[in-house]
Amino acid sequence: MTPELLAALNTARAAKRPTVVATRLPGGEQILLPSPDAAPDLAAAAMRALERDESGTVKLGETDWFLNVYNPPMRLIVVGAVHIAQALVPMAAMMGLNVVVVDPRRTFATPERFPNVTIITEWTDEAVEALAPDIRTGVVTLTHDPKLDDPALDIALKSDAFYIGALGSRKTHAARLKRLRELGHTEAALARIRGPVGLNIGAITAAEIGLSVLAEFVAVRRNAPLGIKAPQSAAA
Amino acid sequence: MSDADAQDILSVATTWRAAGEQVAIATVTETWGSSPRPAGSQLAVTVSGKIAGSVSGGCIEGAVAEAAMKTIASGVPQLLDFGITNERAWEVGLACGGKLKVFVEKLA
Numbered sequence: 034m035t036p037e038l039l040a041a042l043n044t045a046r047a048a049k050r051p052t053v054v055a056t057r058l059p060g061g062e063q064i065l066l067p068s069p070d071a072a073p074d075l076a077a078a079a080m081r082a083l084e085r086d087e088s089g090t091v092k093l094g095e096t097d098w099f100l101n102v103y104n105p106p107m108r109l110i111v112v113g114a115v116h117i118a119q120a121l122v123p124m125a126a127m128m129g130l131n132v133v134v135v136d137p138r139r140t141f142a143t144p145e146r147f148p149n150v151t152i153i154t155e156w157t158d159e160a161v162e163a164l165a166p167d168i169r170t171g172v173v174t175l176t177h178d179p180k181l182d183d184p185a186l187d188i189a190l191k192s193d194a195f196y197i198g199a200l201g202s203r204k205t206h207a208a209r210l211k212r213l214r215e216l217g218h219t220e221a222a223l224a225r226i227r228g229p230v231g232l233n234i235g236a237i238t239a240a241e242i243g244l245s246v247l248a249e250f251v252a253v254r255r256n257a258p259l260g261i262k263a264p265q266s267a268a269a
Numbered sequence: 270m271s272d273a274d275a276q277d278i279l280s281v282a283t284t285w286r287a288a289g290e291q292v293a294i295a296t297v298t299e300t301w302g303s304s305p306r307p308a309g310s311q312l313a314v315t316v317s318g319k320i321a322g323s324v325s326g327g328c329i330e331g332a333v334a335e336a337a338m339k340t341i342a343s344g345v346p347q348l349l350d351f352g353i354t355n356e357r358a359w360e361v362g363l364a365c366g367g368k369l370k371v372f373v374e375k376l377a
Contacts, residue, residue, distance in 0.1 A: 034294060034374055034375075034376050034377065035377050036286075036376075036377060039279070039282075039283060039286075039376065042279065043279065043280070043283060046279070056296075056298075056372060056374075058298065058348055058372065059346065059347070059348035059372075060346070061346035061372070061374055087307075087308070087309075088307070088308040088309030089298075089299065089308045089309075090298050090299045090308070090370075099296070099298040099299075099308075099372060101296060101308075101309050102309060
């Protein structure tokens with residue numbers, strides 16, 4: 034790898050631009066994509082690899098190309114600078130997620146409680162809307178307070194967020210769904226919310242709950258069977 | 270792959286290179302069967318013996334590091350094949366029974 038290519042790759046990663054390093058095998062010539070100089074078939078293969086978020090080797094004509102995908106980190110928007118968030122956020126950071134904490138209550142949302150993460154103290158709907166959740170973003174609400182959680186969920190449901198979770202018991206969740214239904218959300222939309230949030234591992238402590246949320250986030254991201262959501266019962 | 274650890278390897282390698290180290294990068298390019306690390310996983314290694322990242326569960330890192338020394342010396346990249354291909358493959362093969370290819374290049 035040449036110093037120029039490495040520098041360009043590091044610049045692209047720092048700017049969070051989706052980038053592919055294509056390496057001709059076995060010779061080792063390399064090109065950074067997307068690039069106006071790339072052959073159309075190679076450019077198209079690189080775009081597909083970025084969309085699938087999967088590195089691998091492809092054969093184009095007679096040539097083997099290894100396409101190494103450098104997508105920007107996935108995001109996790111944590112609504113509620115609460116105790117569980119203090120356990121969840123460092124674990125999410127360790128997983129390489131770009132974590133944002135949202136809570137308008139400035140006594141909770143402090144850099145002392147959440148070092149090295151982005152903290153937003155706008156009202157939760159404004160904050161989530163400005164963050165514009167996309168297909169590589171998860172949103173999890175932890176405040177237990179409908180006036181903070183509901184507006185965030187309302188915006189998350191209108192976004193492309195691939196993972197939406199809400200902390201709270203089944204009873205709390207049923208009441209929450211009722212309120213969101215009154216805001217005009219369809220059953221199909223409401224079914225996107227994972228509530229009670231997290232895989233059922235019997236979590237009790239804040240760290241255990243954080244682990245169960247992140248385990249569910251991974252299961253959904255990787256299309257694992259554990260990530261398949263059980264249908265809401267009619268009684269819920 | 271876009272895991273944080275794969276991305277960090279490049280940062281680490283960049284820092285080492287800037288400090289004057291001789292660095293090689295090994296990247297998993299293809300896997301078959303139960304290989305523990307997906308394509309795109311990277312390992313950086315220096316002549317002075319520093320190592321970061323991984324291309325397997327640990328079973329081939331030694332062989333990859335050895336190949337990396339050759340690539341650093343010659344400047345010529347290598348495409349290595351690991352897998353159970355014969356009886357002796359036990360010695361450098363994968364305990365998990367997987368197969369993988371690893372591309373080794375010098376960080377110029």
